[in-house]
Amino acid sequence: MQNKWMIYGANGYSAELIAREAKKRGMTPVLAGRNKEKVNALAKQLGLEAVIVDLSEGQKLRESLKDMTLVLHCAGPFSATHKPMLEACIDTSTHYFDITGEIAVFEHAHSAEVSQRAKEAGIMVCPGVGFDVVPTDCLAAKLKQALPGATHLELAYKAAKHLSPGTAKTSVESMGGLCQVRENGSIKGIYSKTRQIDFGEGERLAMTIPWGDVSTAYHSTGIENVAVYVPVHPKTVAKMHKIQKWRWFYGLSFVQNMTKKQIEKKISGPDENLRQASPTYLWGQVWDEQGNKRTARFTTPNGYDLTITAPLAMVSAVINGEVSATGSITPSQLMGEDFVWSLPEVTPLEWVDA
Structure with a gap:
């Protein structure tokens, strides 16, 4: 399995905290987003790869994902951003994680249609891997x-x-x-x-x-x-x-x-x-x-500290082959009901x- 993964929206508040902790743990996420100045500056500081891409750039977004095992999507409001990223992940067979707390996003991500398409692509769709929820x-x-x-x-x-x-x-x-x-x-x-x-x-x-x-x-x-x-x-x-x-x-x-x-x-x-x-x-x-x-x-x-530790634990489990699934799934279904206490x-x- 490939072990490359991406943090999208890397210049945001929670995403930057996650990126910094990931680096401390020896992880090497690709930092991505549309803000060239801020994403490049953070990537340079942490010694990580950067990709500048807007979610509206469909083909470029898919090109940036083709070698990725997983995306941790952190660019909100997710009501406006989750669909283009989710569609690109399905098209490129890239696992989709995000840190949303928005009901409408969860309902779309857990719909029968999205879950079936994710299964056909061989990926998991797991929204809400931070404090929400x-x-x-x-x-x-x-x-x-x-x-x-x-x-x-x-x-x-x-x-x-x-x-x-x-x-x-x-x-x-x-x-x-x-x-x-x-x-x-x-x-x-x-x-x-x-x-x-x-x-x-x-x-x-x-x-x-x-x-x-x-x-x-x-x-x-x-x-x-x-x-x-x-x-x-x-x-x-x-x-x-x-x-x-x-x-x-x-x-x-x-x-x-x-x-x-x-x-x-x-x-x-x-x-x-x-x-x-x-x-x-x-x-x-x-x-x-x-x-x-x-x-x-x-x-x-x-909650913001848990939005660092929970996503990184889940990303590590997926990257290391400790958990696997296809289709739409919740954090407790993927990691077990005792996960938060770990x-x-x-x-x-x-x-x-x-």
């Missing part, structure tokens, strides 16, 4: 294992509010629609709902958000009712409902573009000290029609059923 995907799989007849799954995480530019832009895109949950197997838009959740320090008000597990947890577990929450201040719930009522306005192109330009000017992403000082707390619960419940929680490093500084799963 490795920890919650493994948690969902463990909860399903604990209660095989579960019909409902709720997940939650508490994290620092320091965002990268890419994450912030994705959040802006979600302001143009309702929150999303899965009900009876189908994804639907709702006004955000609330519940109380104990992350280990007492109960807190939490609100639903359109997180990737609304898609991926269904594919990993088969559970047909899924919602994801984050802790919030009560005033935030009212503010979010107001935004959702005015979603037509926040979804306008000029509003989206103006907000994203402000993000580019003002947000650079958390530095190492901020990341180290802000771990992430995860919680999950399943229940069945008889009222049986299982609840668990654990802690991971900051990563640094992840605490053991704590079962907290009454």
